[in-house]
Amino acid sequence: MINSWLKRAMENLFKKSEEKENFKKARQEWLYKGLEDNQYCEAECELCNHEEIRYEYIIVNSLNNNLMVVGSECIKKFTDDFKTDFYDIEGNLVNEKRLTKDKNEYFKKILSEALDKRLANSNNAFYKSIAEQIKKDGKLTPNQLKSLHNFYPTLEEMGRRAFKSVVTVSLKKEREQEQIAKLSQNELEFVSQFMSSQQRKRFGISLIK
Numbered sequence: 001m002i003n004s005w006l007k008r009a010m011e012n013l014f015k016k017s018e019e020k021e022n023f024k025k026a027r028q029e030w031l032y033k034g035l036e037d038n039q040y041c042e043a044e045c046e047l048c049n050h051e052e053i054r055y056e057y058i059i060v061n062s063l064n065n066n067l068m069v070v071g072s073e074c075i076k077k078f079t080d081d082f083k084t085d086f087y088d089i090e091g092n093l094v095n096e097k098r099l100t101k102d103k104n105e106y107f108k109k110i111l112s113e114a115l116d117k118r119l120a121n122s123n124n125a126f127y128k129s130i131a132e133q134i135k136k137d138g139k140l141t142p143n144q145l146k147s148l149h150n151f152y153p154t155l156e157e158m159g160r161r162a163f164k165s166v167v168t169v170s171l172k173k174e175r176e177q178e179q180i181a182k183l184s185q186n187e188l189e190f191v192s193q194f195m196s197s198q199q200r201k202r203f204g205i206s207l208i209k
């Protein structure tokens, strides 16, 4: 049975491929190019015509150099559902792990840019060190996070999404655990958004949203 997604995908892919009848063959003409660095463009997935995709993965046709912008759900289909190997332009096998890695790097890049524009340019050494820490591994102490309470809402939507995906709360050290205990209710609400569910459980915090 051909579902409606596959019907649209076949139509769209054949339009830009050399192969016009065999979907598997047409699909093998395409290589993974990467994640588009365009956070403000609201694009449509060219494979399924789904509107307003958040992340734009680019695929390129190895025979005619046609490009297609594909959403995150559809790019995943290239890595598993299609039952054929999917490669990038350098010949590396692309799997779901690679797509996740690229997305994380993309988030880091967006966040780095936002931080460079704001915190790192401030003359405040404290904020500079936080910006460095976020770029390094994203692990912040409760007190570092607390100090970003006013900065966070000023980020664009994509920046906030990136922040949530990159930043985690460091709570291994006793000193850090003590910091949690000293937060005001307001500060705790902010900081706990970035804690893992395990951490919240451990500290008896319920997520207020």
Ligand SMILES: [Zn+2]
Pocket (backbone or CB within 6 Å): 045, 046, 047, 048, 049, 050, 070, 071, 073, 074
């Ligand atoms: Zn799609």
